[in-house]
Amino acid sequence: MTLTRRIVFGRNPRRTLVRVLVLAVISFVTFGWVLIPVRAEGISMQPTFASGSLHFVSRVAYRYRRPFRGDVIAIKLAGPHVLYVKRIIALPGERIAFIKGQVFVNGAALAEPYVRDRRLWDVPEVQLTAREYFVVGDNRGMRASDHDFGRVDVSRIIGKLLF
Amino acid sequence: MNRRHATRGLLALALVAVAYVVWRGREGDDERAVGARIEALRNDINTSTSDGLGAVAHATQIGSYFTENMVIELGEGTSPIHGRDTLIGIAARLQTRTAAFRLELDDVSVEMVPGGRAADVLLTASFVRRVASTGEESRDAREFSLVCEKDAGTWRIARVTAIDTLR
Numbered sequence: 001m002t003l004t005r006r007i008v009f010g011r012n013p014r015r016t017l018v019r020v021l022v023l024a025v026i027s028f029v030t031f032g033w034v035l036i037p038v039r040a041e042g043i044s045m046q047p048t049f050a051s052g053s054l055h056f057v058s059r060v061a062y063r064y065r066r067p068f069r070g071d072v073i074a075i076k077l078a079g080p081h082v083l084y085v086k087r088i089i090a091l092p093g094e095r096i097a098f099i100k101g102q103v104f105v106n107g108a109a110l111a112e113p114y115v116r117d118r119r120l121w122d123v124p125e126v127q128l129t130a131r132e133y134f135v136v137g138d139n140r141g142m143r144a145s146d147h148d149f150g151r152v153d154v155s156r157i158i159g160k161l162l163f
Numbered sequence: 164m165n166r167r168h169a170t171r172g173l174l175a176l177a178l179v180a181v182a183y184v185v186w187r188g189r190e191g192d193d194e195r196a197v198g199a200r201i202e203a204l205r206n207d208i209n210t211s212t213s214d215g216l217g218a219v220a221h222a223t224q225i226g227s228y229f230t231e232n233m234v235i236e237l238g239e240g241t242s243p244i245h246g247r248d249t250l251i252g253i254a255a256r257l258q259t260r261t262a263a264f265r266l267e268l269d270d271v272s273v274e275m276v277p278g279g280r281a282a283d284v285l286l287t288a289s290f291v292r293r294v295a296s297t298g299e300e301s302r303d304a305r306e307f308s309l310v311c312e313k314d315a316g317t318w319r320i321a322r323v324t325a326i327d328t329l330r
Contacts, residue, residue: 021173041302051299077306077328078287079270150329
């Protein structure tokens with residue numbers, strides 16, 4: 001066996017083939033159904049996530065528990081290739097409002113250490129249904145009209161951003 | 164189980180996975196034709212022309228992808244666009260502004276309506292704009308629902324409705 005063949009196929013080509021197949025199946029399952037790599041684009045999640053940064057979405061995070069307030073989640077649009085990345089600030093059944101940039105959940109001010117700049121957003125109180133979460137990006141220095149935020153149905157949540 | 168059995172098992176698993184992917188990706192001729200038509204519209208929108216007559220011709224070309232009495236509903240705060248002629252007029256006027264954008268379409272799914280004369284399409288459209296000062300690209304993604312109709316053998320878009328993913 002020549003050196004090149006040995007480097008490419010290993011000492012035992014059959015074993016190498018098995019290893020390659022195992023690796024391919026593990027990668028296919030992991031990055032198709034368990035951990036989805038996503039690249040953040042845009043400024044709505046700054047300063048937590050910079051535009052262009054790479055992250056992973058866990059699709060199994062909510063298999064055994066419901067999303068918590070403060071979780072950063074991935075939300076599908078027509079499919080899984082373009083996603084919104086937002087933070088949950090209100091849970092199903094809660095009431096939420098923005099008054100001069102401050103978030104109020106069920107009438108109580110919500111502490112948001114992840115927000116740096118705040119514009120004076122005003123959003124009338126919204127009552128969430130049993131299937132709805134309220135999501136928003138961390139960049140509140142933007143004008144509210146330039147920022148996508150609001151109620152999202154639980155069926156659109158595909159997972160939690162891990163890092 | 165010896166090594167030979169393990170190898171065969173893994174090969175069989177890989178074949179099943181490939182067959183599954185092929186089966187999921189299968190689509191009929193009409194679905195393919197609708198998908199190709201939407202892809203062609205995207206290409207035409209991204210081919211920008213900003214000079215006089217060229218802009219009108221380009222807008223007319225874009226209009227040819229729609230039925231004569233088409234409707235575009237972009238959601239709250241905007242009036243619906245009724246009719247192909249209105250759309251062509253708007254497209255011609257906006258030509259210089261839309262030239263700065265690039266349209267990308269993802270997750271396009273086509274479902275035929277029973278009878279085969281119409282199709283429901285769901286897709287994510289991203290309007291990508293390069294910021295001249297920083298060179299960075301900004302992306303505004305929205306979900307759309309389309310109704311396509313077969314008109315004299317050609318698929319055309321009869322209705323476009325923006326979907327509010329976040330309400």
